[in-house]
Amino acid sequence: MSEYKNAVDAFAAWDVDTEAALARLKSIPISMHCWQGDDVVGFEKKSGSSGGGIQATGNHPGRARTPDELRADLEFSYSMIPGNHRLNLHAMYLDSDETPDRDAIEYKHFETWVEWAKTQNIGLDFNPTFFAHAKADDNLTLSHPDQSIRDFWIEHGKRSRDIAAQIGREMGSACVNNIWVPDGYKDTPVDRLAARKRLEASLDAMTEPSHDKAHLLDAVESKLFGIGVEACTVGSHEFYLGYAIRKQMLLCLDMGHFHPTENIADKLSAVSLSLDRILLHVSRPMRWDSDHVILLNDDILAVAQELVSADMLERTSIGLDFFDATISRTAAWVIGTRNMQKALLRALLQPLKQLKKAEAGLDFTSRLMITEEMKDLPYGAVWSEFCNRMDVPNGLQLIRDLDAYQASVTERGM
Ligand SMILES: C[C@H](O)[C@H](O)[C@@H](O)C(=O)CO
Numbered sequence: 314m315s316e317y318k319n320a321v322d323a324f325a326a327w328d329v330d331t332e333a334a335l336a337r338l339k340s341i342p343i344s345m346h347c348w349q350g351d352d353v354v355g356f357e358k359k360s361g362s363s364g365g366g367i368q369a370t371g372n373h374p375g376r377a378r379t380p381d382e383l384r385a386d387l388e389f390s391y392s393m394i395p396g397n398h399r400l401n402l403h404a405m406y407l408d409s410d411e412t413p414d415r416d417a418i419e420y421k422h423f424e425t426w427v428e429w430a431k432t433q434n435i436g437l438d439f440n441p442t443f444f445a446h447a448k449a450d451d452n453l454t455l456s457h458p459d460q461s462i463r464d465f466w467i468e469h470g471k472r473s474r475d476i477a478a479q480i481g482r483e484m485g486s487a488c489v490n491n492i493w494v495p496d497g498y499k500d501t502p503v504d505r506l507a508a509r510k511r512l513e514a515s516l517d518a519m520t521e522p523s524h525d526k527a528h529l530l531d532a533v534e535s536k537l538f539g540i541g542v543e544a545c546t547v548g549s550h551e552f553y554l555g556y557a558i559r560k561q562m563l564l565c566l567d568m569g570h571f572h573p574t575e576n577i578a579d580k581l582s583a584v585s586l587s588l589d590r591i592l593l594h595v596s597r598p599m600r601w602d603s604d605h606v607i608l609l610n611d612d613i614l615a616v617a618q619e620l621v622s623a624d625m626l627e628r629t630s631i632g633l634d635f636f637d638a639t640i641s642r643t644a645a646w647v648i649g650t651r652n653m654q655k656a657l658l659r660a661l662l663q664p665l666k667q668l669k670k671a672e673a674g675l676d677f678t679s680r681l682m683i684t685e686e687m688k689d690l691p692y693g694a695v696w697s698e699f700c701n702r703m704d705v706p707n708g709l710q711l712i713r714d715l716d717a718y719q720a721s722v723t724e725r726g727m
């Protein structure tokens with residue numbers, strides 16, 4: 314009997330249907346972030362670090378330096394990941410001979426991405442880029458006290474929304490446009506309210522033009538702190554939770570943007586009561602928002618279990634946000650994205666009816682016994698079957714393929 318057949322029986326004994334889990338998993342797109350491929354540098358034909366309190370560290374060879382290299386790396390990575398997924402583009406990844414400033418970007422600067430995405434059968438998401446720019450050097454953008462700086466960024470945000478809406482229209486799939494600004498203060502501010510009122514007014518101006526939700530879904534991303542903005546982040550969790558609810562936007566929960574002992578898994582059901590849709594930035598903070606490649610660890614499993622248990626998969630956009638320049642960029646994408654899928658698969662293979670019944674009956678002993686016994690079930694065999702059916706490698710073959718591709722890009726250097 315095949316390993317998968319054994320697994321089917323093992324899960325069936327717990328009243329879990331592996332075929333239903335595989336069918337569901339196949340339908341869940343993960344939005345892979347373009348910025349893992351080049352260490353958050355972008356293609357604006359200027360040098361400089363990311364700024365905004367985020368930084369990729371490391372000097373492993375093979376970083377993509379052009380849109381063509383990035384697309385080649387993405388094509389390879391998607392071919393190692395089962396299913397059909399999405400690409401999350403940042404505005405600074407424009408593909409054009411022109412060099413528009415951020416307040417002058419247009420859809421045409423991203424058209425090659427759209428044409429390419431169509432050929433790859435992947436969806437597209439978008440982000441305005443409010444960092445790595447001289448007008449963001451004060452770590453203040455939409456909340457800057459200087460109206461002319463705010464206006465510059467408002468224009469960037471408006472144009473990004475227009476571009477995202479056109480991308481969504483072209484692709485026939487709503488484009489999530491996620492707004493994250495680095496705004497904050499290194500030392501304790503005396504007038505937090507003024508800064509937050511400015512951010513609110515700028516966001517209002519930026520998002521005032523309405524777009525069809527079939528094409529554009531606006532999201533806002535909060536943060537606890539960043540390097541250089543330790544004392545106060547203007548767009549805190551409370552700020553954006555309220556804003557997203559008031560404006561019926563998506564709230565983006567980034568796993569690295571909370572206190573280290575908080576897990577966003579606990580927040581999902583809570584915010585789901587007030588929001589139609591949620592965006593995740595699945596990440597792995599180590600001591601701070603370090604954006605390590607995600608592992609198949611308890612934090613990710615808890616998020617996946619909540620999405621399934623609270624029936625939130627349909628109204629959650631799953632995006633990734635990590636970047637590690639000490640390892641192969643393509644391996645990072647592949648390992649991280651597959652880990653998210655593996656977590657979802659495990660969550661889909663839970664005997665939820667039994668677990669919920671035990672909990673509702675205050676039978677916490679059974680709940681604990683079931684969750685612990687389930688850990689011994691053959692998840693690996695179900696995952697291997699999924700990879701086989703989707704025609705992607707697994708195990709040693711995956712490692713060989715990742716190594717071979719990395720070897721082919723090593724001559725690019727850093
Ligand atoms: C590049 C992304 O926009 C960025 O990582 C943002 O999502 C974030 O999480 C900043 O800490």
Ligand SMILES: [Mn+2]
Pocket residue numbers: 534567594634
């Ligand atoms: Mn993020």
